Ligand SMILES: Nc1ncnc2c1ncn2[C@@H]1O[C@H](COP(=O)(O)OP(=O)(O)OP(=O)(O)O)[C@@H](O)[C@H]1O
């Protein structure tokens with residue numbers, strides 16, 4: 001069985017973070033492992049608290065994993081502080097981790113800040129250069145590229161800037177566009193668009209976490225980056241189209257869309 005590791009924060013309401021990652025990897029038939037960077041007290045209406053894990057304890061979790069079951073892909077999500085990022089970079093280098101996807105989580109869908117300002121620089125310096133793929137949404141790409149993004153041309157410029165500066169492939173997610181769900185891949189200097197049909201469902205809590213975990217799962221299974229992205233977008237569409245409606249705010253998706261109706 002192929003294996004994947006998520007290094008991310010826990011979302012107590014189960015829609016994003018580690019919980020979304022494990023659900024996604026499991027639904028892809030990939031064995032999921034996790035190293036928790038932080039606990040969040042969170043529900044569909046927002047984040048009410050964050051407790052960071054001690055960096056030495058994150059190191060212990062990662063050592064335990066890498067000395068026993070080697071992951072075929074690694075997804076990195078919420079990492080709120082400088083020292084945690086440094087520990088992750090050190091361990092991934094030490095064990096020559098492969099298929100590293102960095103989802104540069106900065107702000108939750110609900111608007112809460114999940115990354116300290118001073119940690120952005122460490123993320124850029126330590127993690128992005130070792131990533132195979134980085135998956136910013138539009139607001140995150142604006143910060144990484146230092147430019148406003150309003151049009152598809154802006155998206156292309158920003159992706160090229162990020163990919164060239166940090167030496168990694170870039171998937172710039174367009175979920176924050178009003179009428180579309182089109183994502184842009186910048187890979188080895190070439191641009192390709194992945195067009196998605198926008199599903200009319202306001203419950204999008206965890207779409208970003210789910211997309212990067214689905215791509216990591218597909219890479220672990222040996223698919224090319226392009227096929228991995230195509231399949232991951234399709235997974236999101238099906239999970240959104242299942243129209244789960246839980247909670248009072250921005251609700252989670254239904255990962256069990258293919259088995260929900262089974263008796
Ligand atoms: N309503 C939708 N219909 C179809 N696809 C969508 C929709 N909303 C987002 N997506 C897709 O979901 C993926 C995640 O995109 P998005 O830009 O929402 O990420 P994000 O902002 O990081 O997510 P999060 O809100 O979890 O932080 C992308 O592939 C995007 O195109």
Ligand SMILES: Cc1ncc(CO)c(N)n1
Pocket residue numbers: 008009010011016017018040042077078105107108109114205206207208209
């Ligand atoms: C723990 C966690 N990671 C990532 C996100 C981004 O959606 C979130 N809301 N919570």
